[in-house]
Amino acid sequence: MAKAYRKEDFDYIMSKVGKVDPRVKEYLEEAGYEKWSRCHAPVNRGRMMTSNITECINGCLVEARVLPILGFLEEVRILFAVWNCKNSEIASYINTTLERRFQEILTDNGVKAAGSYLYCVYESGKRYIVDIERGTCSCCQYQIDEISCAHAIAVLKNMKNWIVPDFVDADEVLPLKYRRPPERPKKGRHLKSSESLTSSNHCGKCGRAGHNRRTCGFFPKES
Template sequence: MAKAYRKDEFEFFQNQVGKIDQRVKSYLEVAGFEKWTWVYAPVNRGRMMTSNLAECINGKLKQARELLIIEFLEEVSASSTHIYSIYDEGKKYIVCLDRSPFSCGRFQLDEITCERAITVLKNKHVVDMKPYCSEYYYPEILRKTYDQSMFPMPYKKEWIVPQEVIDEVVLPPKYKRQPGRPKKNRHKK
């Protein structure tokens, strides 16, 4: 549920949880979906949180709106070469290669190309996939992540710990052991 990219996918899992234990479903609703799910997160974790196909089309045709109707239709025809419908497991997904608002929602969250867009790109014989994923996934950027040296911590005796940290009291979470014998976790073959 937490990693669902689309609201309908999230709702399916939510209903499954409700069938198993309604109390858990109620607890998760009270906790607030925006705190622990990708699809309801108020923070744009992928820095590009739209799957609106109209936005993709409007972005492509922004300059074409000023053209005469015949020229506009030619531009629309040319722009449709960037928009594809993919059917996967009975569901329809829209892939817009121009601006990457893929309807599955994966690019918006992870900033990595989904398998449906890769299928379209391979059918178009695209070899360089770099424009279709975040620069964070480029090999040279990943290598830069490990450029800095990491030094081991000094001995505990040499630590400089502020007094307010020393004064902080951290208690373990409250836990109440359930009555009765604990259940065994058996693996069915």
């Protein structure tokens, strides 16, 4: 239910939840759909997915950050080599240029052009409308994830005469304008504004957390 891309599918599953236990449905409504439902989120997931990939790599390299720079780079090389080897082994069992699901859409159902950028993709008896120019699909996965869905990939694979616009071909990719600070990154993640800050400092007089003996208010300084 939380992973549904279309609101029609979400409403159908929510109605089934209400029949099983109305209290659960009321609790989820009070919590707010925009906080946990994918199709009701106020922002797309592209930025979040990119950030999660970065945080995943950072999490795998936490222990290696204490090493010297050469040792750290060697750990990064070994990590990516293992991932590439595993992915290459999985890809070796695929005989087609696309993954099995994408290939089935092309061979069994087919793709039909409905306009200059509009295409109809048929999958399991259902029709999906893909707009390549706007980057949308009627399954809603394309615009929410901001990553090409299976139907968009089938359309791109089916397009034989791919014409790259001049402004795209002439676009120059430049490096970032901002430089990274000359320090090692912190191991701990940055806390959000909604998260409470906990202090590990304890007072030497009263033993309570959040202050030190110089700013202690329970035992004022003697005059």
